[in-house]
Amino acid sequence: xxxxxxxxxxxxxxxxxxxxxxxxxxxxxxxxxxxxxxxxxxxxxxxxxxxxxxxxxxxxxxxxxxxxxxxxx
Amino acid sequence: xxxxxxxxxxxxxxxxxxxxxxxxxxxxxxxxxxxxxxxxxxxxxxxxxxxxxxxxxxxxxxxxxxxxxxxxxxxxxxxxxxxxxxxxxxxxxxxxxxxxxxxxxxxxxxxxxxxxxxxxxxxxxxxxxxxxxxxxxxxxxxxxxxxxxxxxxxxxxxxxxxxxxxxxxxxxxxxxxxxxxxxxxxxxxxxxxxxxxxxxxxxxxxxxxxxxxxxxxxxxxxxxxxxxxxxxxxxxxxxxxxxxxxxxxxxxxxxxxxxxxxxxxxxxxxxxxxxxxxxxxxxxxxxxxxxxxxxxxxxxxxxxxxxxxxxxxxxxxxxxxxxxxxxxxxxxxxxxxxxxxxxxxxxxxxxxxxxxxxxxxxxxxxxxxxxxxxxxxxxxxxxxxxxxxxxxxxxxxxxxxxxxxxxxxxxxxxxxxxxxxxxxxxxxxxxxxxxxxxxxxxxxxxxxxxxxxxxxxxxxxxxxxxxxxxxxxxxxxxxxxxxxxxxxxxxxxxxxxxxxxxxxxxxxxxxxxxxxxxxxxxxxxxxxxxxxxxxxxxxxxxxxxxxxxxxxxxxxxxxxxxxxxxxxxxxxxxxxxxxx
Numbered sequence: 001x002x003x004x005x006x007x008x009x010x011x012x013x014x015x016x017x018x019x020x021x022x023x024x025x026x027x028x029x030x031x032x033x034x035x036x037x038x039x040x041x042x043x044x045x046x047x048x049x050x051x052x053x054x055x056x057x058x059x060x061x062x063x064x065x066x067x068x069x070x071x072x073x
Numbered sequence: 074x075x076x077x078x079x080x081x082x083x084x085x086x087x088x089x090x091x092x093x094x095x096x097x098x099x100x101x102x103x104x105x106x107x108x109x110x111x112x113x114x115x116x117x118x119x120x121x122x123x124x125x126x127x128x129x130x131x132x133x134x135x136x137x138x139x140x141x142x143x144x145x146x147x148x149x150x151x152x153x154x155x156x157x158x159x160x161x162x163x164x165x166x167x168x169x170x171x172x173x174x175x176x177x178x179x180x181x182x183x184x185x186x187x188x189x190x191x192x193x194x195x196x197x198x199x200x201x202x203x204x205x206x207x208x209x210x211x212x213x214x215x216x217x218x219x220x221x222x223x224x225x226x227x228x229x230x231x232x233x234x235x236x237x238x239x240x241x242x243x244x245x246x247x248x249x250x251x252x253x254x255x256x257x258x259x260x261x262x263x264x265x266x267x268x269x270x271x272x273x274x275x276x277x278x279x280x281x282x283x284x285x286x287x288x289x290x291x292x293x294x295x296x297x298x299x300x301x302x303x304x305x306x307x308x309x310x311x312x313x314x315x316x317x318x319x320x321x322x323x324x325x326x327x328x329x330x331x332x333x334x335x336x337x338x339x340x341x342x343x344x345x346x347x348x349x350x351x352x353x354x355x356x357x358x359x360x361x362x363x364x365x366x367x368x369x370x371x372x373x374x375x376x377x378x379x380x381x382x383x384x385x386x387x388x389x390x391x392x393x394x395x396x397x398x399x400x401x402x403x404x405x406x407x408x409x410x411x412x413x414x415x416x417x418x419x420x421x422x423x424x425x426x427x428x429x430x431x432x433x434x435x436x437x438x439x440x441x442x443x444x445x446x447x448x449x450x451x452x453x454x455x456x457x458x459x460x461x462x463x464x465x466x467x468x469x470x471x472x473x474x475x476x477x478x479x480x481x482x483x484x485x486x487x488x489x490x491x492x493x494x495x496x497x498x499x500x501x502x503x504x505x506x507x508x509x510x511x512x513x514x515x516x517x518x519x520x521x522x523x524x525x526x527x528x529x530x531x532x533x534x535x536x537x538x539x540x541x542x543x544x545x546x547x548x549x550x551x552x553x554x555x556x557x558x559x560x561x562x563x564x565x566x567x568x569x570x571x572x573x574x575x576x577x578x579x580x581x582x583x584x585x586x587x588x589x590x591x592x593x594x595x596x597x598x599x600x601x602x603x604x605x606x607x608x609x610x611x612x613x614x615x616x617x618x619x620x621x622x623x624x625x626x627x628x629x630x631x632x633x634x635x636x637x638x639x640x641x642x643x644x645x646x647x648x649x650x651x652x653x
Binding site for chain 1: 100133268280287288432
């Protein structure tokens, strides 16, 4: 398979990983500095667990499709 | 909510983005431009620019095929329809998509792919000749670019209502960004960004149904909330909002004002078949597959995901119907209320309202990014399809047939720029004359059903002749236009087209498509029987019965398109029975 075709998964993983870091970080910040207005079900801290999902997913794709591996493929 | 009222500062936007939300949106823009710059070095020939080098895997082609349709207007519009009509809106994702996608993969793709054509009009050229190709290509190019303009306008209006962004900023920022990455790497970067968009849409939207279902207490709890809320709003027959088929016996039994004949034959057998199998905007993605098996698998992968798209589109609409305290109304009522200083929300605002309900800082940015990504890839889909049809089906055969590949590549890039500028011009025109928006959207529907009749007859019946194809397509399109204006000028005409005085406007679209398809078939068959067919040797690779089909038997079971089509069909039937 062409290297650049495979690279889409790496790029998606990288973007999702960055979003995971930012959103989880925001969730932690909100625990330390609770906002005056919270969204519905905000007490479940969705920014932390959904951010964690993004982080894990992004990390998986970045490692699985990292450029060095794509070269070998 | 009215975008004019937001623009005038009379009303606050639905959500308020924080710096972290804007950072997330900005990162998206950096990535899409970066992808275009990265892919430019792989786009050296016309084949690379128009067909992404024909080396996409089944997964990439399949997700891109689905994504080209999963624009933000689709998300907002169908979430709004789910609020307005209840779970009936899911028909546009199940019977209105799955059978057509499977037909494309199993039956039609071998002919599109084996003919090695660049476009659907290109197939018509091979099967029927230049006249049919010209009719199809010119109508497609004009409609696509007008639709692109309408989408840009609609996006800017949504961004103003949801975020309070200036419409000029939204129009130019999105168009320039999309223009840069499409001009740099053509279909290749459009497909990459569509796959990226697909992932972002799911990740940005899935939180709403998850949290919504927790709050509603599951499906049975949600049904109870919907019935209670609708009874509170004084809606008649609230039970019809939570059943997919049982209320389709008669036009008056459901909020859509349609019956099962319109849904099964109008939507399922004609409109969806026309859209998913002959609209080049989506078919182009599948044509970029690297081999025939990938080309057959791509729509089947798309169908598997399409079945579950209602989780992020229809379910949020239903959750809004059950859990929002506001009663959403039509855009006409919103505009009328705004004139008296009253703030109401429209059906199409349901998704942003649910986003604001459940998403705090960061998650809100992800949701907004999903919407913007949807808009951008929808526009890129229009523009790449336009550039291909313009270059290969209009410019090359009609104006300059003997130029070099480098010349056509340059023409592809210039026509992309031209297409974007015309789209922007159309967007500003619609901004001045909002009433033409409905006409532009209707124009697109005129060509879909008749084109399906022409293509499917050409593929399945070797006796179809060039004259039959041309006159059938022309008669079907003309009759579709005539029926539209008949109902537009004389609303009581709907009872003749839909065969019932109780039919509502949604039924008109279904039955108009059905009749125009019937007219295409009758005219094509009649003219074909009166004219001389092509020799069988000329139909090889274009028509069933004249083409050697590759045997799937050599592949392992899990790699066979037919196996997955059967699995998807079983799930499709089960879902319809469960929500009957």
